[in-house]
Amino acid sequence: MPAKQFLTITQKQRLQKALRESDCSRFREHALILLLKNDGKTYEEIADFIGCSYRTVAYWCVHGDPDNLDSMRDRRENGNYRKADDEYIQLLLSVADRKPKELGYEFELWTSSRLANHLAKATGIELSGTQVIRILRKHKVRLPMSRI
Numbered sequence: 001m002p003a004k005q006f007l008t009i010t011q012k013q014r015l016q017k018a019l020r021e022s023d024c025s026r027f028r029e030h031a032l033i034l035l036l037k038n039d040g041k042t043y044e045e046i047a048d049f050i051g052c053s054y055r056t057v058a059y060w061c062v063h064g065d066p067d068n069l070d071s072m073r074d075r076r077e078n079g080n081y082r083k084a085d086d087e088y089i090q091l092l093l094s095v096a097d098r099k100p101k102e103l104g105y106e107f108e109l110w111t112s113s114r115l116a117n118h119l120a121k122a123t124g125i126e127l128s129g130t131q132v133i134r135i136l137r138k139h140k141v142r143l144p145m146s147r148i
Helices: 009-021 025-038 043-050 054-063 086-096 112-123 129-138
Strands: none
Touching (some): 043 054
8 A cells, every 4th residue: 555645744845846846857757756656646656647667656756855855856967977077078178179190099080989988098987979079069169070
């Protein structure tokens, strides 16, 4: 039997406010999961209603803390390159400004994969070419290359 009315009035009001005001769809989904669980819905009913997986519902019912709304943010809104710290980003920006030949490579132009591989050797942080491009776009850097 699902737990019903496990949230305090304050927790429920805070979750409802977050549901109305948040710009992040995933955060709203997580708040809604807890509110539906509070109404006595089963994990399966919640997953069917929201259109997400049972596993997602189970995870957020266990890990979502209604007293700490930040616990319900899964950090994906920050971008998928959290491994890239400020030092990595600065190195990426400086390497992207240089020609590959200056660094001893035989090719003329950078591709995102080549940059990712070069930085993985230099820093030990492995990112995909797509993640590298996202960082460059965020910093308004365009590579002079034929394809991304």
